[in-house]
Amino acid sequence: MIHRQTQKPEYWSAFQLTPGDVDYLSNFLLETAVPKPASELALAVIRHRVEAENAALRRNLADRTIYQPRKKYAIGEELSFPALGFETGRVIASRPGHNPDAMGFDVILVEMAGGARREFASNYALPHRLNDDAVLLSLSDDQNALSPEQLYELYGDVVAGAIDAALEQHPDFLRITNDWFLRALMAEVNVGHLNLAEAVLDVANGGPLTASVILGELGLPPDIAGSLQEISLNTALARDERFDDVSLSEEPSWFLRRLEPPEVRAMPPALRAVTFAGGPVAVNDDLKALAAALDDELEMAGEPDIAEGQDAPASAQVVLTFPHRLAGTLGWSRRLAAVLPKVNKPRVPVTFRDRANGREFLVWLVKDGRYICGLGDWYEANDLPAGAYIEIARGPADNVFIIDCKRHRPKREWVRFATNRDGHLRLETAQRAVGCEFDELMSVFCDSVSALSNLRGEHPRDVAQAVREAFPEIAKLSPQGNVHASTLYAVVNVITRASPMAVFSALSSSGAYQSVGDSYWHLSETR
Amino acid sequence: MKLFRPTENTRFHIDYSWFEKNGQDVRVLVYKCLTPEQQDRLGDNTSEMFDYVDEMTGEVERIDRMAHIIQTESASDPGFVTPRTPVFEAAFRIFLLNRNRPLTAVELAERMGRKPAEVLAQLSGRAVYNGIRPVAD
Numbered sequence: 001m002i003h004r005q006t007q008k009p010e011y012w013s014a015f016q017l018t019p020g021d022v023d024y025l026s027n028f029l030l031e032t033a034v035p036k037p038a039s040e041l042a043l044a045v046i047r048h049r050v051e052a053e054n055a056a057l058r059r060n061l062a063d064r065t066i067y068q069p070r071k072k073y074a075i076g077e078e079l080s081f082p083a084l085g086f087e088t089g090r091v092i093a094s095r096p097g098h099n100p101d102a103m104g105f106d107v108i109l110v111e112m113a114g115g116a117r118r119e120f121a122s123n124y125a126l127p128h129r130l131n132d133d134a135v136l137l138s139l140s141d142d143q144n145a146l147s148p149e150q151l152y153e154l155y156g157d158v159v160a161g162a163i164d165a166a167l168e169q170h171p172d173f174l175r176i177t178n179d180w181f182l183r184a185l186m187a188e189v190n191v192g193h194l195n196l197a198e199a200v201l202d203v204a205n206g207g208p209l210t211a212s213v214i215l216g217e218l219g220l221p222p223d224i225a226g227s228l229q230e231i232s233l234n235t236a237l238a239r240d241e242r243f244d245d246v247s248l249s250e251e252p253s254w255f256l257r258r259l260e261p262p263e264v265r266a267m268p269p270a271l272r273a274v275t276f277a278g279g280p281v282a283v284n285d286d287l288k289a290l291a292a293a294l295d296d297e298l299e300m301a302g303e304p305d306i307a308e309g310q311d312a313p314a315s316a317q318v319v320l321t322f323p324h325r326l327a328g329t330l331g332w333s334r335r336l337a338a339v340l341p342k343v344n345k346p347r348v349p350v351t352f353r354d355r356a357n358g359r360e361f362l363v364w365l366v367k368d369g370r371y372i373c374g375l376g377d378w379y380e381a382n383d384l385p386a387g388a389y390i391e392i393a394r395g396p397a398d399n400v401f402i403i404d405c406k407r408h409r410p411k412r413e414w415v416r417f418a419t420n421r422d423g424h425l426r427l428e429t430a431q432r433a434v435g436c437e438f439d440e441l442m443s444v445f446c447d448s449v450s451a452l453s454n455l456r457g458e459h460p461r462d463v464a465q466a467v468r469e470a471f472p473e474i475a476k477l478s479p480q481g482n483v484h485a486s487t488l489y490a491v492v493n494v495i496t497r498a499s500p501m502a503v504f505s506a507l508s509s510s511g512a513y514q515s516v517g518d519s520y521w522h523l524s525e526t527r
Numbered sequence: 528m529k530l531f532r533p534t535e536n537t538r539f540h541i542d543y544s545w546f547e548k549n550g551q552d553v554r555v556l557v558y559k560c561l562t563p564e565q566q567d568r569l570g571d572n573t574s575e576m577f578d579y580v581d582e583m584t585g586e587v588e589r590i591d592r593m594a595h596i597i598q599t600e601s602a603s604d605p606g607f608v609t610p611r612t613p614v615f616e617a618a619f620r621i622f623l624l625n626r627n628r629p630l631t632a633v634e635l636a637e638r639m640g641r642k643p644a645e646v647l648a649q650l651s652g653r654a655v656y657n658g659i660r661p662v663a664d
Contacts, residue, residue, distance in 0.1 A: 067585065081584070083583055083585065084584060098576070098578050105578075105580075119578075119587040121586075128580070128582065
């Protein structure tokens, strides 16, 4: 069998992009005229290397005398032995063979390339498989050799990494997001073109528009193919801070950043969270489990949206908290992330459709801060309190989602009611007309969310102070004076934005409160 | 010596040095593999050497008359190795035919018409018969 270098792991682990590979990739991109990721270029290079090696082997075999038992060989002749992996050797002697069953053949003595001496039959008239040319051909093809695709599966990542590193330094190549392209193929998009693109998006109320639509007004050189014009414009727009790619798909779709809602461009103050200043605190397992169940988006930074191998659910229900009610937003929590699309852009608009009346409105998924904004009017229209259940379900299209707040005919109920008295939170139990389902432990009703917003002050309040204010207010509403941890979290968030673990850390470390089981806490008697 | 338990992937062969170490003549054992008619024909003429051409590689090996008879006549004799031939005897005969190229228990079992586990159980015992041993890698 022929020993191919490309079949060896060490060949690929030491892979470096050669000038020949670079030329090949240039031609490859020139022919396809489409930017390609390093992974695709890696497969192309692996194929190229394997084909080049095969061609070299074929040339090499064509230059040699292939040993076949039926042929006669002269002393000094160089032979290649197909059944020995095409090992080579030189004939150094010959003698008559002795075997009564096969008279008249010769035995040649061959000094192999490694120095060993071996004898082979020549001038052998009896049938032998090596006298068959078809057998020789099959021996030259390594049946067990891995295909380029199999090699790619094994070593594609290493090769792609080397390609990324090499092309990064190469002036002829250009990285467009995760793809590589030839700089020479790009159309020139100048400041004038970009200003025109801004005007086009301005007229379209900010967008979103694709490059192909914007190109209609730009007048790039007509001798450059349309697809290359789009690539060039997309690349130029991506580098200009005036424009935002807000597409859910691979094809960019552009929005004028200055026309995006202000709460999209900058996180609303109500969502700016404080952390517990008291350092790491041992929180009991009960509170840890509760924190996870509360599913606050502040506690899922950097974690995957859906565990691998897990089916994405069709809908998810969350509880609206006061900061989001105030800001007209919703936390893009773990539960919602499983339903909403995976987004790799900073800001993406999607459509929410009200399940009750079918009305659609645009909301933005904002990755930095993990929130969904554009829900303020919908909250007002439905008179939703903090604590209301909100369900988001997949809609008829990739960018359409059904929103529902579990409405029912309004009925008067005794609820936890918050007011702002002289800059301090006051809670009481009051009767109010309620038109939706809500979480009793986490609800905080009020007449005006803006009136309560004054409690938050200009700067985020300290979470421990907020716990000290909230705890007695909640405790006074129950005959036993018990406070559920999730109620405390909800009410603290009326005063300041804090994650469940920040609230629970303040609760656990204070010493003023003691756990009475089932996530209920009581003012400590030793206080 | 390192002890190990052979598996179905362990390759065996005839270890000719085993005969020397145990004071046995392998040629006696090979002779017993011939039929009475072949033994008569062989007589005392055992020193003549023949050029045997390997059917796979074309390589020539010098073999004596006894080995030549086995290679040319016994290979086509269905009674040379049968499922009733004892395992060590059958293994020895198979290695004579294939010119001692190492084989696994599975490959031997296929040639013997026996179950691999049965062949492996016998070959992996402590006692060595007919020089059949695992190949030292």
